[in-house]
Amino acid sequence: MPTVIESIESLKAYQPGKPISELEREFGVTNAIKLASNENPLGPSPKAKEAIQTAANLVHLYPDGAAFELRETIANFHNVEMEAVLTGNGSNEVLNLIARTFLKPGKDRGLMFQYAFIAYPIILKAFGVAFDVVKVSDQDFEQSLDKMYDAIHEDTKLICIANPNNPTGTFIKKDALRKFLESVPEDILVVIDEAYVEFIDDPSFSSALDLRATRENLIITRTFSKCYALAGLRVGYAVGPPKLIDYVNRVREPFNCNLIAQAAAIASLGDREFVARSVAQNTEVRAELIEGLEKLAANGVQAIPSQTNFVLVRTPRPGVEIYDALLRLGVIVRPLKGYGLEYFLRVSVGSHHENQRFLKAFSDEIRR
Ligand SMILES: Cc1ncc(COP(=O)(O)O)c(C=O)c1O
Structure with a gap:
């Protein structure tokens, strides 16, 4: 056998x-709801659906390998040059490509926060790249950039930060981020992953895109999977210095962003009414969700404040026990043992109806 x-x-x-289909198969339940992957409960934008239907007639053709129109649309949206934009099969692929392009396995090291998005350690391990982890308190989940700066050493080559972060829902403030970006040595690549950026309404937040002008070592990633509601199509992108983006471009597969995905992403980016509606619904239902969870404070439940479309919930019993019980009721949430967060669950902000269903099932289970 090959080794x-x-x-x-x-x-x-x-x-x-x-997946809902798997749960329904396993437990024989119907009407299951999924609040486990931070998807947009509104479904895709009507404009995206229209674009998908039109594009479906063209799938005998290869997509535009350079994703010209999509990159141009993204570049215009962010007011950057097209050469600064790279698209991919979800931002996960983009992160993979970045790691592959810039890191030397066995030599370079990555740096990330504890409880960072779990794809980061997976990607680095898969490439044989070791990494250091900056501790984060499981009380306030603050990601201290001072501590991260202190953890940089001579082999550090890549720093990966989700802002806001998944699964904690917390974010780093503008001033701290600016100070950090200005102080990181220029030979260390900093990737700021802004998968949930659209949901943030705290005025002390700033996208790293607004801070990128002076930095030659900063790449920002974004996705169409969350607020833009295209998770099933897989589209994400990076914005960075054209020279770095050009290197990453050499590594990617020629048709890594499929034809339907490109068309849908262009239409979605243009549908600002849909984005506004998605954000407004998320803000409203997130507040309801947190309020419902706060009623269980005496039972040992705590909702960690969130600026995203999910909420990290501290539970009085191991999260996986509650997760299992909820599955039987057709409610899928996310246990976080893999993150080292045994007494927590992550719950996506669904529709108003899904939220009510979750709160009822969860409250009954907690009070049982
Ligand atoms: C912080 C963060 N970054 C990136 C991704 C990857 O998203 P996608 O590959 O769907 O663009 C996710 C998905 O959950 C995420 O939570």
């Missing part, structure tokens, strides 16, 4: 949220 490389032997595959 596998050492770093893959010890690697645990990414555990996605349980």
Whole structure:
């Protein structure tokens, strides 16, 4: 039997949220709801649906490998040059490509926060790249950039930060981010992953895109999977210095962003009414969700303040026990043992109706 490389032997595959179809098969329930993958409960924008239908007639053709129109649309949207934009099969692929382009396995090291998005350690391990982890308190989940700065050493080559972060829902303020970006040595690549940026309404936040002008070592990633509601199509992108983006471009597969995805993403980006509606609904239902969870404070439940479309919930019993009980009621949430957060669950902000259903099932289970 062929031997596998050492770093893959010890690697645990990414555990996605349980699909509704799988739950219905396993437990014989119907009407299941999924609040496990931070998807947009509104479904895709009507303009995206129209674009998808039109594009469906063209799938005998290869997509535009350079994703010209999509990159141009993104570049105009952010007011950057087209050469600063790279698209991919979800931002996950973009992160993979960045790691592959800039890191030397066995030599360079990554740096990330504890409780950072779990794809980061998986991607680095898969490439045989070691990394250091900056501790984060499981009380306030503050990601201290001072501590991160202190953790930089001579082998650090890539710093990866989700802002806001998944699964904590917390974010780093503008002043701290600016100070950090200005102080990181220029030979260290900083990737700021802004998958949830659209949902933020705190005025002390700033996108790293607004801070990028002076930095030659900063790449920002974004996705169409969350607020833009195209998770199933897989589209994400990076914005960075054209020279760095050009290197990443050499590594990607020629048709890494499919034809339907490109068309849908262009239409979605243009549908600002849909984005506004998605954000407004999320803000409203997130407040309802947090209010419902706060009623369970005496039972040992705590909602960590969130600026995203999900909420991290502290639970009085191991999260996975409650997760299992909810599954039987057709409610899928996310246990976080893999993150080292045993007494927590992550709950996506669904529709008003889904939220009510979750709160009822969860409250009954907690008070049982
Ligand atoms: C912080 C963060 N970054 C990136 C991604 C990847 O998103 P996608 O590959 O769908 O663009 C996710 C998905 O959950 C995420 O939570």
